[in-house]
Amino acid sequence: MKTIKVDFSAIDLAGEVQLRDLYQKRDLGTFSESYDVTVPKHGTRIYRASADRRLERVRYEAEAGYNSVYQEIKNNQSEKTGSYDANTNCSGGYKAGWLGSREQNDLQWRNVFSRQGGKYQLTIGYLCGESRSITVSVNGKRVQTVSVNSGGWDKVGRKVLTMELLPGYNTIRLSNASAWMPDIDYIDVVSTVPADVGSTVSDSPDGHKAYDLQGRLLGKASRRGLVISEGKKVLH
Numbered sequence: 001m002k003t004i005k006v007d008f009s010a011i012d013l014a015g016e017v018q019l020r021d022l023y024q025k026r027d028l029g030t031f032s033e034s035y036d037v038t039v040p041k042h043g044t045r046i047y048r049a050s051a052d053r054r055l056e057r058v059r060y061e062a063e064a065g066y067n068s069v070y071q072e073i074k075n076n077q078s079e080k081t082g083s084y085d086a087n088t089n090c091s092g093g094y095k096a097g098w099l100g101s102r103e104q105n106d107l108q109w110r111n112v113f114s115r116q117g118g119k120y121q122l123t124i125g126y127l128c129g130e131s132r133s134i135t136v137s138v139n140g141k142r143v144q145t146v147s148v149n150s151g152g153w154d155k156v157g158r159k160v161l162t163m164e165l166l167p168g169y170n171t172i173r174l175s176n177a178s179a180w181m182p183d184i185d186y187i188d189v190v191s192t193v194p195a196d197v198g199s200t201v202s203d204s205p206d207g208h209k210a211y212d213l214q215g216r217l218l219g220k221a222s223r224r225g226l227v228i229s230e231g232k233k234v235l236h
Contacts, residue, residue: 003038008051012113015052022046056113056191062096062184065107080105087127089154090185095127097183100176107184108173114165119192122172123160128182129153137173138163148182156185162192
């Protein structure tokens with residue numbers, strides 16, 4: 001057997017979280033911050049989780065992105081279809097490569113969540129040993145075409161630009177219709193104005209829940225610097 005701690009913020013949930021065991025078909029109760037799961041050898045546990053609050057994720061790995069023409073039967077280079085390959089230089093251990101050279105050979109994240117919408121900073125982590133370009137689109141509308149070069153195919157570079165998201169779920173798409181794109185490691189999506197924030201105060205009463213600027217629930221020991229509590233910026 002092995003006990004695994006599930007951090008609710010890692011699955012984009014905050015506040016009170018209700019768990020249901022789908023194997024045993026019973027509710028387990030309400031929890032906060034985390035839950036310890038004991039899994040037997042060769043076993044599986046499946047739960048359904050619902051929470052008070054859906055967090056805004058910051059990092060979206062390339063290997064979790066969707067390639068519109070992905071296939072593994074023919075040579076992806078000649079067919080101009082993307083691939084997902086292991087790479088120890090990348091944050092999740094994988095990258096998306098052989099993207100571009102036609103409009104359909106793209107990389108999309110279709111469920112980028114924003115609570116209230118507004119302006120966001122988009123950081124693209126990429127690998128490229130020569131100058132290549134990426135066209136960034138959000139919800140079907142072109143935002144910007146950027147030229148990038150990380151200085152090597154084993155070196156991750158970063159390109160930062162601004163964009164606007166709608167409340168709810170958004171689609172971010174990277175493409176190049178006429179030439180190869182760089183390999184992609186990840187994207188980071190960070191709001192430039194935190195949602196539900198009022199005035200700044202010096203401290204907050206004990207017992208109030210606190211969140212970081214990306215909306216992740218914080219324990220008392222990790223409340224350092226600027227946090228959000230009771231709808232306000234709080235300096236600890």
